[in-house]
Amino acid sequence: MVDMADPRTRPAPVTASGAVLTARGEGLSGCRTCGRVSPAAEHVCPRCGSELHQRIPFSLQRVLALWIMGFACYLPANILPMLLTRTLGHAEGNTIVGGVIELAGHGAWDVAIIVFLASVVIPVTKFVVILYLVYSIRYGVQLSIHNRIHLYEAVEFIGRWSMIDVFVVAILTALVQLGFIVSINPGPAAIFFAVSVAFTMLSAQALDPRLIWDSVEQESTPHG
C-alpha cells in the first residue's frame, strides 16, 4: 500500500528491527500542542503544561457523541427560520435553504452560492468526512493514510468557515434595525446552527489523527 515513489507517502523512518519508528513504539508520547516528545510516564508536558496522552482516550467515542450532537442541532437549524425579517410590521422567517433560494431568485447568484457552500455544502461534507474517518479508523479502508490525513486537515481548516452564516445573521441583526420599517432578528435556527458548527468542530478536534497511523502500524506490523 505504500507508494515509495511519492516522497509524501514515503514510509516513515523505521527502527532497527525494521518496524516503523513511532513515539509510542519508543515509549514516548508527543505533545499535541507544542510538539515536544516526553517520556510516556509524563502526563503533563514539561514545556507547555498541556496534558500528555500517547493516544487521546475514548477518542472515537467522543467524536461520535459530539458528531451526533452536532448533527442533531443541524436538523432544526435547517428547518427553523434563520432570519426573522419584519418589514412594515409584517414578520417573515427564512430558513437557510429558503434564503438561498430567495437570493438566487433575486439574481444574486454569487451570494447565493457562497451562502449555500458555507451553510449547506461544508457542514454536510464535514459530517460525512468525520463519519468516514471514524469508520476508517474503526474498520479500516483502502484509502491511503496520507489522503485520510489530508481529509482530516481540510475538515479542521474549513470547519470554522461554516460560521459564516452565523456571522451574516449577526451583522444583519446589528445593522438592520430601522424600527417599524424593517428590522432583522436572528431566528431560532441561528442558535442551532451555531451550536451545530461548534459541536462538529469539537468533534473534529476530538479525533486523534494518530489513530489513522495506528491502523497502518497494525497492518504493517504483521508484514514488517
Add this chain to the structure above:
Amino acid sequence: MAEAEPPAPRLEAPKEETSRISLVWLVPLLALLLALGVAWRSYHDRGPLIEIVFRSAAGVEAGQTSVRFRDVTVGTVEKVTLSSDLSEVVVTARIDKSLARFLGADAKFWVVRPSVTAQGVTGIETVISGVYIEAYWDNTIGERVERFQGLDRAPLTPADQPGLRVRLRAPDGGSMTIGAPVLFKRIQVGKVEDIQLTPAGDVMIDLFIGAPNDVRLTEGTRFWNASGFSIQVGGGGASLNVDSLISLLQGGISFDTVGSNTAAVEDGHTFELYPSETAARQNLFEDAPGERLLLDVDFDGSVRGLEPGAPVEYNGIRVGEVSQLRAAIVEEDGRPPHVTLRTTLAIVPQRFGLGGTETETPETEALDFLASQVENGLRAQLASSGILTQTLYVNLAKVPDAPEAELDRKAEPNPRMPSAPSDVTGVAAATENVLQRVAKLPLEDVVDGAVTLLANINNLVTSDGVKAAPENLGLLLADARKLVGQPAIQDAPAQLAGILASARALVDDATQKQLVTNLDGVLATARTSLASIGNAAEGVPALLRQVEALSAKVNALPFDQLVASAKGVLDGVDAVVQSDDVKALPASVTASLSDLRGVIGDLRSGGAIDNVNASLVSLRQISDELAAARLADSIQAVVADAKTAVASVDSATAGLPALVDNLNAISNQVKSLPLEDLVKTGTNVLGTADALLASEGVHDLPANLNASLAELRTILADLNEGGAATNVNNTLASTARAADAVTVAAEDLPALVARFSAVADAADAALASVGPDSRISRETLLLLQEVRSTARSVNALVSALERHPNSVIFGR
C-alpha cells in the same frame, strides 16, 4: 530519547477504549433530556385554543395576528377558517395559560382597524403593523367558554371605566351617530355608544358618562338633542346657535339638571330625549314619572285650540298638562243626553308642593286639596294664551258666583272636576265689536270736512281783503303811534284808574240791577204762572164741587177714631221729642258744625285755596286746549239741547189745564172710592205707628242718633288733629302738579309719536334684513354650503383611507 526503555507499556490501551464507554456520551444524553423537558414543558404550558366568530376578519392572518389585552400580547391567531354555513369567520387563537383562566362568557373580542372619524384617528398603528384582535375580560375566574362572538366594532369605552351607562328614549334618531359627544355646559363628558330601534318604534340611545361627571346625572336631569344649529329671530335680533362643530357633523346630546329631584340614578336608567333645550326645560314630568293625578273635565262649547300637551295652570303656576281630548255622551237628570268634550288633565302633585305623607300618596293628597278648593269655588276654565292666538290652556281658577259643585271622586275612569264657562269667546266677541266700531267711524267725512275747511281758509287768505290787510295795519300803526304821542294819552293811566273805579261802581250797580232783573224775571214767571193758574181756575169750581162731595163723604167717616189714633201718634212723637236725648241733639249738631267749620278754617289757612287756584289755572290751560279741540261746538250743542229742553218744559206747561182736568177726573174717581175702608186702614196704620213709637227701640233712637253724632264729631276732631286738611292741601298741590304734567306731556306727545315712528321704521328695517334676500340669510347659506363641502371632503378622505389604508404611508 531513551531507546533502552521497555517498549510499548501502553499497547493495551486501545483495547480499553473499545470495551469501556466514555463519559462524553452524557453530553448528547443531557441534550436529549433537555430537549424532551423543553418539549414537555412547552406542551404543558401552552394555553387553550379558543374560537372567536367574526362577521368579517379582514386583515387577520394565522400565525401573525396577535390577541392583545390592554395592548399586551396574550395570544396569537393560529387558524382562520369559515364557519360551516360560510356566513362567518372563525378565528382560532391560542391564549396564554396564565390569563386563560379568567376567560369567561363576559370576554369581548374585536378587531382593531384604523378608523378616521370626525373626532380623530384611531388605530393608526394598525395601518403598518396589520390588524390585531383586542380582548377584554374581567378578573373573575369564570366557567370556561371556548367559543366567543366577536364584536363588529370596538366598544367606545372600556368595560371597567368608571362611569354611568344610561339609555335615552327618543321619537327619532335626530341625525345622531355612534360616538357622538354628550355635552354638559358644552363640555364633552360622554359618548353615544349605541343607537337602536325598539319594536315599539322608538329610538333607544345608549350613553356613557364617565366619572367624575356621572354624578351630574340625577332624576331631574333632562337630555336634549344638540345636533345641528338653531337660528332664532326675536326682539334682540337674529342669533345663530351652534353647540359644537362636532355635533354639527355627527350629532350630539346635551343635558342639564332642570327638575328638583336630585336623587342619584343607577346604571341603565332610562331618560327621555327632548328635541330642543326649550322643550326639555318646559316639560315637567321627568320629575315624577308615574305619579300623576289624572282628572277629567267636561267643557261645554268648543275646545278648538286646545291640544294634548297644553299647559294646566293653577294661579299662574304650571301644574300639569292636557293628556287627552275626546268627546263623551253625558246624561244628566232632567236633560237629554248631550255630547261634551271630555279633557283629561295630568296633574303633577309635586307642583302643588305636596310630597306625600306617611299615610297618603301624593295623588290622594292632591285630590283632597283640589276637592277642598273646588268647594271654595275652584273650577277648570279654558283660557286663551294670547288675544290674537287660538292656543288655549286650562286654567284652574276661583270663579266667583260659581254654582255649587264638587269634585266627583267616584267618576270613571278618573275623578271629575267641575268646569266653568270660559271667557274666551267673550274676549273674541268684544275684540270684534271694537274693530267693527272702529271700522264704522266716519273717517272719510272728517277728512272731507277738513279738506273743505282748508280750501275755505285758502280762499280767505288769498282774498284781496286779507292781502290788503298788512298795508292797512301799517297805516293803523302809524295812526296809533301818533295817537300815543299825544299828551292826552299820557294821562291815560289816571283815567284808567278812574275808569276802574267807575267800573267798580258800575259793577256794584249791575249786581243790584241783576237782582232786579232776576226779580223781574221771577215776577214775570209768576205772572205767567198765575195766568196759567187763572186758566186752570176755570176748572176749579167743578173741582170744588167735587171736593165738597168728597168732604161730605169724608164727613160721614168715623174720624173720631182716626183722630184719636193720630193724637196718640202725636203724643208718642211728642214724648220722643221731649226726651233728653233729642234735646241733646242740637248741641251735638252744633258741636259737629263747629268742628266742621274748624276743618274748613284749617283748609283755608293751609293754603288750600291757593292750591285750588293753581289747580284752576292748570285746569284752565287744559280746558283752553280742550276748547281748542272744538269744545265750543260741543258746548253749543249742549246749549242747543238745553234750549230744546226748555222748549219741552214750555210745552209741558201748556198742558197744565189738561192736568187740572185730569185732577178733576181723579177727584171724581176718588169720590167713588170706598173711603171708609181707607180710613179704617189708615186708623190701623196710625195705631201701628203709635205702637211703634211707644216701643222701647224708638225711645232709644235719639240716644243712638246722639251717639252717632258724637262719633261723627270725634271723627271730625280726629281729622282736624290728624292733619287731614294738610293732606287735602298736599293732594290738591299734587293735582295741580299733575295737571301741569299733563300739559307738558301733551306737548311731548308729537315727539313720542315721532319716536314710535322711528322705532317702527327700525323694526321694519330689522325685519327686512332677515328677509330671504338679506345679508344674514345669504351668509348663513354660504356657511351651510361650506360646512357641507367640508363634510363631503372629510367623507371622501375617510372612504379613501378605508380603501387604501397604506396610502397614509406611501401616498397614492
